[in-house]
Amino acid sequence: MENVDCIVVGAGLSGLACAQTLLHASKSVLVLEASDAPGGRVATDTIDGFRVDRGFQVYLDSYAEGQRFLDYASLAFGAFEPGAFVAHRGRLFPVSDPWRRPIAAIRSVLSGAVGVSDGLRIAWLRSQVLAGVRRGEIDPSSISGHGEKTTREELVLRGFSSEFIKFFFEPFFGGVFLERDLTTAATVFKFTFAMFSSGRACLPAGGMSAIPQQMAQKLPSGSLQTRASVVRINYSSNGGGDVVLVDGRRFRADSIIVSSAAVANPILLPESVSAEWKPQPWKAARLVAFECAKKPSCGKTLVVSAEPVAVGPIDNLSVPSAVTEGYAPDGKNLIYVSVRSDWEGEDNQLPDAIRKQAEVWFGPDVKLWRHLSTVTVPKALPIETPLARRQRPRSSHLAPGLFLCGDHLTTSSINGALVAGRLAAQEVLESVRP
Ligand SMILES: Cc1cc2nc3c(=O)[nH]c(=O)nc-3n(C[C@H](O)[C@H](O)[C@H](O)COP(=O)(O)OP(=O)(O)OC[C@H]3O[C@@H](n4cnc5c(N)ncnc54)[C@H](O)[C@@H]3O)c2cc1C
Known part of the structure; x- marks a missing residue:
């Protein structure tokens, strides 16, 4: 059995930030990831040459924690225009940021969008x-x-x-x-x-998955294993324990850090902890991607819908290929539509229902939008009501040698996941300090 100082279960952004912080403090670290790639909920698929993120996400370049962990230059961010178009009664109203787009903001007031x-x-x-x-x-x-x-x-x-x-x-x-x-x-x-x-709300040229990929590339070779699903952890009373994988392999560590989605599996926590554990419900997300030849008039600006759900399923609509070139093959455009959670239709009704709603905003070219894919993420964000936040563990240090990381401890965001990873690593380091 291989021995290391620390095992991180899950290579989402939180687990990756935790591993990087521990490595920086000269700990030996093994990151075990169940799926075939690092990144967890930040993932991108390539479909017919288009980059389709698993759920519409943006990276805000003001995230302080991201500035600590990421190399912005090589992510080659493209940015959305600040503000948004709000769809209301079949029209698009601009709502602008008065500091960054003062003239547009005056137009927002004049158009009646903002009192x-x-x-x-x-x-x-x-x-x-x-x-x-x-x-x-x-x-x-x-x-x-x-x-x-x-x-x-x-x-x-x-x-x-x-x-x-x-x-x-x-x-x-x-x-x-x-x-x-x-x-x-x-x-x-x-x-x-x-x-x-x-x-700025940004997208990396390589798709959102470029963010975790960049972090994973910084780990020493062999310290991240994918397709390594943890099925059991045998905790020892004096700290740490054995981590057992689905294929029977075992690893031993003094400190075990279990991240977000893995925590939803109470089997991975000792009974004393899982009995007290209050798993929080998750919020789901659905993204529908289309390709089209003619760019819709919203360009780099996000469109959000203030229309009743009876009018159509669109929550928000964006054109990622207008924001950064890496998202679509040359000469083509990619459209993302996030679907409202209160829309009750079936997946197969979505492309037509979306085209019908968007045609009123952008005209008849919308009829030619070709459906690329529909992605559902059932566990997209943990709920963050005041009550849910109060029920969170006060510390990521749960038991001797057992720690938690993940966005469910901080905020459901890329920044929150990175913070949670770093803080968990700091607690590990505190706990082993002589
Ligand atoms: C649709 C959607 C939209 C979002 N929009 C934004 C946005 O616009 N801006 C923003 O900042 N944030 C956004 N977020 C939130 C952000 O993506 C998450 O907060 C962050 O990625 C969570 O990272 P994490 O490491 O905490 O958890 P996760 O990414 O869930 O990582 C957990 C990892 O553990 C692995 N794992 C689970 N069980 C096991 C096991 N038994 N063995 C081994 N590995 C295991 C999983 O495979 C996964 O890789 C969005 C998320 C979604 C899904």
């Missing part, structure tokens, strides 16, 4: 959240206290009109949080709003 008082409230919210993040007061990785509000409660308290909440916050942040109720904790909302306000 003056809601515009001023946005400006106030923006300056407060940016200052809060700078001062470390808005930190979604910290434990939620009693009295933490939901996003909707926060917006109401700040005096936003119910029309504007419905018009902008529900479709925009509903798309980010994968829920239109806006029940995600206000701390998570404020942090995410600050990240969107201070950074």
Whole structure:
């Protein structure tokens, strides 16, 4: 049996950040990943030469943790335009960022998309959240206290009109949080709003999977094993234990760090821990990809739908090939549509229902959009209500030699996963310090 200092179960971004931090502290590390590639929920498939991410995701280049772990230059990011088009009653209304696109922001007000008082409230919210993040007061990785509000409660308290909440916050942040109720904790909302306000929403030229691939390439050869599904961990009372793979191989380590999706499998946790463990429900995501010859008029700007679900299934629509060239073969365009969670039709009805809704916005060329694929991610994001955040483990150190990492401990985001990985590694290092 091979012996190492630390075993990380799961090569999602959190596990990769954990492994990198431990290696940096001169620990020997083995990362065991069940699937055939690192990246976990950040994955990209190539279909007919198009890069189809498994669920619509963007990387915000303002993520402080990403700046610590990633080499931005070689990821060759392309960026969305700040703001969005909001689809309402069959028309697209621009909602712009007044600091980065002042002229466009004035147009937003003139078009009637944003009322003056809601515009001023946005400006106030923006300056407060940016200052809060700078001062470390808005930190979604910290434990939620009693009295933490939901996003909707926060917006109401700040005096936003119910029309504007419905018009902008529900479709925009509903798309980010994968829920239109806006029940995600206000701390998570404020942090995410600050990240969107201070950074660019980006896609790497190689597809979202280029992010974990870059991190995995930094690990020494042999320290990451894929197709290595962990089925059991025999914990020893003085810490660490044996990790058993589905093919019978075994590895021994003093510290075992179990990451996100793996935690959903209580068999991997000692009974004393799993009895107390409250698995949180997940939110699902669905992405439909199309190719087309003519680029729709939204270009690099995200379209979010404020239309009732009866009008159609589109939650948001984007053209990743307009944002970064790597997403489609030359001369072709790739369209992504995220599907609303409250749309009740079947998968096979989606392409026609989407074309019908988008045709009203972009004209008859939409009829020619060719369906490429439909991807469903049943466990996309763990819920992040104030209650769910309060029920999280207070520390990633669960038992002697057993640690957790993963976005379910911080925020459901790339930044949150990286933070969770680094913090877990720091707890490991603390625990073995003589
Ligand atoms: C559709 C969608 C949209 C998103 N949008 C955004 C966005 O726009 N911006 C943003 O910042 N974030 C976004 N996120 C969130 C972000 O992708 C996640 O928060 C992050 O990737 C989670 O990383 P993780 O390492 O915590 O977990 P995971 O990626 O789930 O990694 C866990 C790993 O453990 C492995 N594993 C599980 N069981 C075992 C086992 N028994 N043995 C070995 N390995 C095992 C899994 O295969 C997986 O690789 C989105 C996520 C989804 C799915």
